[in-house]
Amino acid sequence: MSTSATQPIITPSGSETQKPLVRIGTRKSALALIQADWVAAELKKLHPDIDFEVRGMLSTADKDKITALYKFGGKGLWTNELEAALVADQLDIIVHCAKDMPTSLPEGCALACFTAREDPRDVVVVKKGLEGKYKSLADLPEGAVVGTSSVRRMAQIRRRYPKLRFQDMRGNIDTRLQKLDAEDGEYSVLILAAAGLHRSDRHARIAQYLERSTEGGGMLYAVGQGGLVIETRADDEKMLALLRPFEDEKTMLAIETERSIMRTLEGGCSIPIGVETEWLEGNKLRLTGCVVSIEGTEAADAESVEEVTTREQAVAFGQKVAQMLVDNGAQAILDVINKDREASRDKAEPWVPA
Secondary structure, eight states: OEEETTSOOOOOOSOSSSOOEEEEEEESSHHHHHHHHHHHHHHHHHOTTSEEEEEEEOOHHHHOOSSOHHHHOSSOTTTHHHHHHHHTTSOSEEEEEGGGOOSSOOTTEEEEEEOOOOOOOEEEEEOTTSTTTOSSGGGSOTTOEEEOSOHHHHHHHHHHOTTOEEEOOOSOHHHHHHHHHOTTOOEEEEEEEHHHHHHTTOGGGEEEEOOTTSTTOOOOBOTTTTOEEEEEETTOHHHHHHHGGGOOHHHHHHHHHHHHHHHHHTOOTTSOEEEEEEEOSTTEEEEEEEEEOTTSSOEEEEEEEEEOOSHHHHHHHHHHHHHHHHHTTHHHHHHHHHHHHHHHHHHSOOOOOO
16 A cells, blocks of 8 residues: 555554554655555565555655756755655655665665566667557667657667667656657657566567667666665664565675666766676676767776675675776766766756746
8 A cells, every 4th residue: 555655654552453564665656656565565475464554755856857867966866855754764664766776875774675676678669650660779760859868878879879869758657658659749769667667567568678689779777777675774673684585685786786886986877877787607797887978979888707696796896897997988988977967057947846
């Protein structure tokens, strides 16, 4: 059940019949609530003597659906309000998309559990009415408009398809699909994460998967994409113990490796860092990374394979590949992007609630 986070906190009474309650925080978007309800249901299977209640909140980026994400700068666009409620003991745990998480957490907070990962790839969704005409990015004519709010996606697609045009696209999945399909709309295709379409039962809208090995694809995904992570207070031993059996170790190690790259490069959701992790035989993990200029004209790439069995090894592996990227020119690309973003933020009008 999903309720508002502004409702009074429910705590167990002295009654022997009332079960303990775990308050689960999440964003108020339809997809976020689907994900949190799934977590609640799975935790209920593990802990039938505990009740779980989902409470939705609006994040900074939810409130401002006009400003392009890369112009926000800063970190925690999707997480700050939820973490404030967690620290204030208004929530017990928070369900996040792993790709939305900053690489540093507020004091007293911890990432307690990574659940099994959904498909992390990016996908192409074609406008209704054009679905019989276009099946992939390679099919699009010069000047066709691609909808995306991600500078990472723009940069990587421009690298391979420089003649396409890009238009910022904000909003939840339903809103984006409505904008795409509007008869008078300018968009030919939309780029989304496969995971969100899978979780919301919209598989049929996917025209092309953009993984690196697919012809005409070649896109590395966002750090943590496809993963869900559960945050709690670092000193809440009961919650830490409750979540421990729900964690998927391989997912945790892969995403911690990816997050280590982003942390080392000081990037976030507004920086065009792409990654791909793949488990090979045994405990060997292949990590691929790229940083691409917004224009798609410059890029730094790196790849390595190492055995990873602990969080410490994952962090060290990510740092190693991040340094490889720097050695291949990533820092110069990021410096230009950060300078442009700072200039854009200085000129932007302050956001005022509608």
